[in-house]
Amino acid sequence: MGKDKVSFTLKTPKGTKDWAGADALLRDRIFNTITEVFKRHGATSLDTPVFELREILAGKYGEDSKLIYDLQDQGGEICSLRYDLTVPFARWLAMNPNIRSIKRYHIAKVYRRDQPAMTKGRMREFYQCDFDMAGANFDPMVPDAEVLRIATEVFEGLGWNGSYTIKINHRKILDGIFEVCGVPKEKIRTISSAVDKLDKSPWADVRREMVEEKGLDGAVADKIETYVVRKGGRELLESLMTDETLVANASAKAGLEDMALLMDYLEAFDVLKKISFDMSLARGLDYYTGVIYEVVTEGSAPVAATPTTEEAQKLQKKSKSKSKKDDDDRSDDPSVGVGSVAAGGRYDELVGMFSNRAQIPCVGISFGVDRIFSITKARMEQENSNNKKVTEVDVYVMAFGGKGFTGLLKERMDVARRLWDAGVKVEFSYKRKPKPMQQFEAAEANDVPFAVILGEDELAAGQVRVKEMGLEKGHPEKDGVLVNLTSLAEEVKARLERKRSAAAATNAGEGKDETVIEKGVEGLVVKGE
Amino acid sequence: MGKDKVSFTLKTPKGTKDWAGADALLRDRIFNTITEVFKRHGATSLDTPVFELREILAGKYGEDSKLIYDLQDQGGEICSLRYDLTVPFARWLAMNPNIRSIKRYHIAKVYRRDQPAMTKGRMREFYQCDFDMAGANFDPMVPDAEVLRIATEVFEGLGWNGSYTIKINHRKILDGIFEVCGVPKEKIRTISSAVDKLDKSPWADVRREMVEEKGLDGAVADKIETYVVRKGGRELLESLMTDETLVANASAKAGLEDMALLMDYLEAFDVLKKISFDMSLARGLDYYTGVIYEVVTEGSAPVAATPTTEEAQKLQKKSKSKSKKDDDDRSDDPSVGVGSVAAGGRYDELVGMFSNRAQIPCVGISFGVDRIFSITKARMEQENSNNKKVTEVDVYVMAFGGKGFTGLLKERMDVARRLWDAGVKVEFSYKRKPKPMQQFEAAEANDVPFAVILGEDELAAGQVRVKEMGLEKGHPEKDGVLVNLTSLAEEVKARLERKRSAAAATNAGEGKDETVIEKGVEGLVVKGE
Known part of the structure; x- marks a missing residue:
């Protein structure tokens, strides 16, 4: 120890990691599977700088803006690291108003100064794989349906074999519900954020936040409950369409009509079976305007959604007694789940925030590769895959x-x-x-x-x-x-x-797992390669 | 204009750019060609965070350290964007002292707050494709020769068909020359930096820098000249080996012996024909300890190496009259060349700067993809390639x-x-x-x-x-x-x-350009695909 020349800890910055060996190989295979699906749908690649002018990011992320990393002012422009790949895409569209229709994908790291939970794939620097479509003249819900089809192709391609659910909802339905229930206009976004926590917290907690923290009338909150706890499929949609109060609201009506069309198209794409119409899904980001969705799987939700006070104290104690190195890591915290493995929605007004002239409706999805990696790796370890190959030398x-x-x-x-x-x-x-x-x-x-x-x-x-x-x-x-x-x-x-x-013949003869997306699976099944 | 909502210029930060459409596709093909070569030599992928603790980067880049981008101190660790991929690799090796032998590649962006010349591929954010070997017990010059072999495979794979030169030199030969000529020990690095400018400036300018700015005795400078202006192949090496004063110097002798061994191995690898032993090559970075090299091609050197005063004034005027948008871009400055398209060398002590225990000798090369892209694109445009395909839709x-x-x-x-x-x-x-x-x-x-x-x-x-x-x-x-x-x-x-x-049959029948590395070329020749 005494001989070492450096006086600081040799490490990567908090919430970041190196990718090497078998992990890097598995991650590259995940990238390849996802890229292949994106290209199958005609997407072209777009790559933007890792930092943007700070003004570009301002006012896009609501309460989460505090998590943005800033570059130091060293003279010249004031910049921040990108927080997602969607805002840079919108900025690019605004700079290229001649582009009236495009499908683009982008695989790159994004940056959020959040509290990390490393083994659950919650990082400060993490990969996103984004697919987005912008189209000035696309007919309603057709691209939205294809984006959800892409989600199923990716997860089937990764060999998840159906073990995931796509939760969908619609911002216009939510806004309609809030209006119908009597939420004051200026409180709609903040009440929407509270509702979004229903995947982690019970209704009682969410209600408390609405009433005690955000000053909502308790009776209004109770009305909201009757809607947002519901989830289902076509039958839920049909039941809502007979709700006369709701249908009388213009926003809710437009949202419900969109949803009916979407379900029709999802059926043609053979995706409807993977959908859960979840009325509590709200998504935090400000820029969504239509359909919103999240893909969840086992491990997405916290292990203990509501730790008792005693449990919470124990946990805090445990965290404090840990070594300095990882005292800020929440990997062991059962109230932290892996979260969604993909998410997205429609954002028709984001490009217009940069330039009215370039205004163009968009819809997209972002795959969280670090989380997908954690889950895929755990599955492979369960299957006891013992491949030692990390190079491809012949x-x-x-x-x-x-x-x-x-x-x-x-x-x-x-x-x-x-x-x-x-x-x-x-x-x-x-x-x-x-x-x-x-x-x-x-x-x-x-x-x-x-x-x-x-x-x-x-x-x-x-x-x-x-x-x-x-x-x-x-x-x-x-x-x-x-x-x-x-x-x-x-x-x-x-x-x-x-x-x-x-x-190849042996593998075929043994009747190995074969899913629809043959090539993708082949890329991933390391065992027996 | 008046209707636009944003009051700031819609642009990417200075020295950065978006990659889209045909450019993104060509760039991806260059990545694929390079990755294929790296894998052919048994390399595995390593990926490190885009920022490092600031202490990791400190003291590694000599005078260029002023170009490092810092992150703002938002509480917590103090970080900077990576300046190259070599120091992060060395930091990773120091953190993993059990790894005693590895070949790794890394394709990623690096960051330098330099004055950009965009169309020449000199950017503030740019891609590097690095291949490095670390080995505790490798015999001398064997990995060094393979790294140079990789350089030729990459450029042949890109279809450059021999139109490049690999300049090589050796830090120990240079240091020996400086000692023999009488350069004071504390001036060796700074005189070495001056010598490195001989690819852009005539000897008279370099001598002036040495004598007037750096206080070197004029007679010493004149002795240096007799060495550093020489370039050649084996015959130059043989001539130096008969220089008794030089061979009496331990450092020079060790360097010359290394070089003889290297040339032997390069012959076995069929690479010797691409080599120019260039005694003015010095490389700026502090961490090199042995063989150093740069790959240059047409366009690497400035168009006008020494603009006359009149030319320089015209140029400055022209630059000032340009629109505000690109007033800092040096693309049109004939005194700025594309520079080297790949460079590297041996750095046996860098890992030891982080941890004595992990000390391990290394050698590597870094390909500058933005410059390679500029040159490849220009060649394709000359060949009048008119491919409009940017997706692969069937x-x-x-x-x-x-x-x-x-x-x-x-x-x-x-x-x-x-x-x-x-x-x-x-x-x-x-x-x-x-x-x-x-x-x-x-x-x-x-x-x-x-x-x-x-x-x-x-x-x-x-x-x-x-x-x-x-x-x-x-x-x-x-x-x-x-x-x-x-x-x-x-x-x-x-x-x-x-x-x-x-x-495929048609292409073969037409006797298209076929180089050794068939697949790489196929990936790049867009015409006729």
Whole structure:
């Protein structure tokens, strides 16, 4: 310890982490699955700077604006790190008013100065994968339905096999309910925020917030309760449509009509079965104007939605007695769930906040990759997947020799070069005279399928030995086969291809989990690859 | 203008930009080519936070530290945006002392508060693609040679076809020269920085800096000149090795021996032909300890290395008369070149700056994607590539009908769903009753290869029409073929596959540019795809 040169703790900033090894590989596979779905729906990629002029972010996030990270004023423009990918997309649309129709995706990190719960994927720096559609002339609910279809394709592609629910609601229905119940206009947004907590807190707590903190008439709160505790499918919608008081309200009526159309389209897309029309869903952000949704799964909700006072005290004590390093991490707090794994909605007026001329209606969804990663990883660990492969190397080039062995370094380099030239993924030992066992162990540690073995006598005859790793004793090719250097690349590529086809056939024969989105699943099922 | 709601300029922060459309697509292809090369050499992915504790970055970048972006102190830790990907990699190695050997790649944005020259790819926020190897027990120069091999594979993969040079030098040779010439020890780094400017400025200017600004004895500067103006290959190395004064210096001797070994290995890797041993190459960063290199190409150097006073005045005037928007951009300044497109070297002591225990020797290279992008794009524009495709959509689902036509929206949705289920990339109009021409134009605008056309009568018989776009008049399938809905997905996939194979065969037959790294080129040559 005393010898170390640094006097500060060697760590990443609070709420951030490094991604390496198997975690980085799994995360990349999740990205690939999601990107593939986005492209299947015709999306193009957009990338914006990690920071924006501070004015761009101002007034977009309601109460959450306090979580925005600011850059220091070092002379010049005043900037902040982006809080989401939606506002930068809207800013880009406002700057490009000639674009009247686009589907874009964006995979990037966003920044929120919140209290982290790291193992639950609640971070200060975290990835979002966003898909959004902007269209000046799209007919109602058609793009909205496709966005929800995309949500199902992503989660099926990830192999979740139906174990998720898409909660939907509509801002106009909510606003209509608040009006009908008698909430004063200026209190609608704040009462809406209170309602949104119903996934974490019981009605009694939410009512207390409305009445005691926000000064709402208790009778009004009780009326609200009769609506917002309801959830269901088409039958709930039909029942609301017979509620004469509600339908008499213009906002509620428009929302209900939208919802009826949406359900129709979701049926055509085979998505309706995954939907829960949840009247308590309100979403915190200011900019939504129509349909809103959240995808939840097991673990999204807190373990203990309402800890008793005793439990809460214990928890606080436990948190305080923990080491300094993670005293601010809420991973062990049962009142913190993973939260939603994807969320979004319609925001028809956000672009207009930047430029009236560029005004364009939008709808989109954001996938929370860190949370999706946590859940997918836990599932894979349950399935006891024990893949050790973190690289994709095809061939390990090695050399053996007896007394006076030189190591054949330049010869190994030459062979590696021949294979790289042909696009084969190759490694070799960076020792001049590596030991045979070291070379075999290095190949086995990474599950490299083939070895190319150099010996002085064979080389003199222009040959090397190609050996498939892991063949059983007695296999005719257990000791490898001699191949001419001139045809080595061709021979190795043919063997790799054969091995891949055989593996694919075996997987198919074993009747592995196959979902609709074959390629996505293949990307994710590490076991047996 | 008066109607717009925002009072500030709608823009991205200075020195940053959005990536969209064809640019984003080309950039992604460059990423893919580079990633493929990195993986071919067994690299795994590492991702670190965009900001680090400020102490981590302190004392690593010499004079350039003033360019670091700081986050505002909002309570809690003091952080800065990363300046490169090398220091975060070293910090990660120091935090993981059990890792004694790794090849990692990292593609991400880095941040420098420099004066931008946007069209030349000199930005404040820009991408780096880094490959680095850390190894406790690697033998000398073996990994260094592989890193330079990777450089050639990347540029060949990008289709640059040899039009680049790898300048190499060695810190120990440079230090030896400075010692031999009589530079005082405390002036070695600052004199080294002056030498590094020889790619942009003539010797007279560099000498002036050394003598007048940095107080070096003129006679010492003149001795330095005899060395640093030299460049060449093996013959230069051999000539230096006969320089008895130089070889008597321990540092120079060690550097020259390294260089001889490196050239040997580069020959085995078929890279030597791309190398220029350039004794003026010094690299600014403090942390290099051994071999250093930069990859340059046409456009790397300034157009006018030394503008006359008159030219300089004109330039300044021109710059001042430009619109406010880009008055700080140096894109038009002929004294600013694109700079190097990749650079790196050996840094054996950087990890030890964080933790003695984790000390591990490293070597790596960083590719400047924004500059590579600018050059690749310019080349493609010269080649008059006119590809309009920015999405990869396979099929556009459309509907036609006569009087009383309903638009068949839900039917189009159902057909799209069937194709998405099979992994086919599909779009359709978001209008309830789209006009035939609108639908055809939307498909043509994106070069979509197939249309699936719905008509009420065919649908009643359980059929739709599959039509390949762009067939000539008189082609037997010009009007498409009728296909049963139940076998639609299968039929479309077979046709897509056939079309792809045919296109590949045509390209091969035409004898298109083919370099060693076939797949990379295929990814980049947009023309004819």
